[in-house]
Amino acid sequence: MQGLCGWFGERADVFLSTTINGVDAKGRVSVPADFRAVVRGGPFDGIIVWPSFDGPYLEGGGQALLERYQALIEDMDPYDDARIAFERAIFGAAKPLAFDANGRVTLPKELSDHAGLDGKATFVGLGSRFEIWAPEGYEEHKRSAQAFARDNKRSLRPGARPGGAA
Amino acid sequence: MQGLCGWFGERADVFLSTTINGVDAKGRVSVPADFRAVVRGGPFDGIIVWPSFDGPYLEGGGQALLERYQALIEDMDPYDDARIAFERAIFGAAKPLAFDANGRVTLPKELSDHAGLDGKATFVGLGSRFEIWAPEGYEEHKRSAQAFARDNKRSLRPGARPGGAA
DNA sequence: TGGTTAACTATGGGATAACATGGGATTTCG
DNA sequence: CGAAATCCCATGTTATCCCATAGTTAACCA
DSSP states (O other): OOTGGGTTSSSOOSBOSEEEEEBOTTSEEEOOHHHHHHHTTSSSSEEEEEEOTTSSSEEEEOHHHHHHHHHHHHTSOTTOHHHHHHIIIIITTOEEEEOOTTSEEEOOHHHHHHHTOSSEEEEEEOBSOEEEEOHHHHHHHHHHHHHHHHHTGGGOSGGGOSSOOO | OOOGGGSBSSSBOSBOSEEEEEBOTTSEEEOOHHHHHHHTTSSSSEEEEEEOSSSSSEEEEOHHHHHHHHHHHHTSOTTOHHHHHHIIIIITTOEEEEOOTTSEEEOOHHHHHHHTOSSEEEEEEOBSOEEEEOHHHHHHHHHHHHHHHHHTGGGOOGGGOSSOOO
């Protein structure tokens, strides 16, 4: 297990950096080799991807990420409305995508539609998970995210955060 | 409890994603291949389905799920009203549906009536269990679930647990 | 150090197998 | 004997696997 302290150990077990890869006519896209290395060795040789319920992009990770979500959800009250909603929004829409021999996955139409992918896909590493965007959409999102970070940089001080998100 | 780390076999050992399959005139419906793979190897080659007491849809899973519910219910007080209600609602109405040679099951009329199925059925994977909806009903429900998840996303923070999760 | 080789990544196309689905035949039960 | 459920086989479509190619990076040897 890697923990946050292992980021710079023998190998980085986190998704890092941004890559643009092509999506062919069959919906196939090469997962960046760095990302494949993160999930390599796990019991499921592939990634798990679902549409973000927060915008026109996809969220993904290895099986470990999904297990973390599962653990979080199972800690909630069985009849909590939020629990039901998360279950349906995440598990109901998540697709396990296995790597082919060349490290590609096939994106189902629902997923590429949700992200508005058309020929190109941007993989964005975010530590324990990653996102998949249409390149134009990501550029725009990045600009506004940078502006937001600039305007709120004071909130990123060690003492300022209660939970410490990734 | 079987541990989060055992949930994934060679493939993902959880019910995931959403599939719409046809229900023919005989009441037969193909169980999604991914779902069949989850229960494969279990003692009963099929699924167990019962009407939800929470809405016009069906709940289901493999035999392992039923055994889990049984354990939960047996922990309750023998004369607890809730226990009796659960026993009747789940065990009293649950039907074991065996796969035919092509991976289909035949839905009894009580079940398809309860879900209002008419020609199509939506299978929704929810981790350890799944649901079966009439497609139109699920679409409507999904939208509200996604909106709820978006508005409450702060209560789901995988990055918030430093030591946890595999 | 310079040139050559080898390995890996990303990509394209075609063959193959699996899945979902329809119809018919046979059995079982009332 | 009739109705209904189960089993068996056929078919179109979709997804999966397997091959080949090109550009790049890393390794290796002279």
